[in-house]
Amino acid sequence: MLKINSIHHIAIICSNYEVSKHFYTAILGFEIVREVFREERTSYKLDLAINGNYAIELFSFPDPPKRVSRPEATGLRHIAFEVEDISETVNYLVSKNIASEPVRVDEFTGKKFTFIADPDGLPIEFYEM
Incomplete structure (x- = not known):
């Protein structure tokens, strides 16, 4: 049987990087572990932790498609x-x-x-x- 130790992180693609960065850090209190601009993808990757535990990877991409969330759609x-x-x-x-x-x-x-x-x-x- 596969042995999984824990959930490593949750990856989130946002539509407005600065707004989401502010929300997850200034409002929810996540700590910035690393912030990288990936020029070849025109994309930011922001690694966030809570209480020292790596938890979220926040990504920006140019014009990401909208994801259906409600009503109860398949997926996360x-x-x-x-x-x-x-x-x-x-x-x-x-x-x-x-x-x-x-x-x-x-x-x-x-x-x-x-x-x-x-x-x-x-x-x-x-x-x-």
């Missing part, structure tokens, strides 16, 4: 981040003018969660642990 559904306090998270997001869906409760675990969208509409879940 959303990314989820663990938080300690969902109310504190929602209050912080509101202070940054980011709308969140109403907080829900996971029917199987009893844990609270909510969703927002990144600048390109990618669903992001915050899940209280």
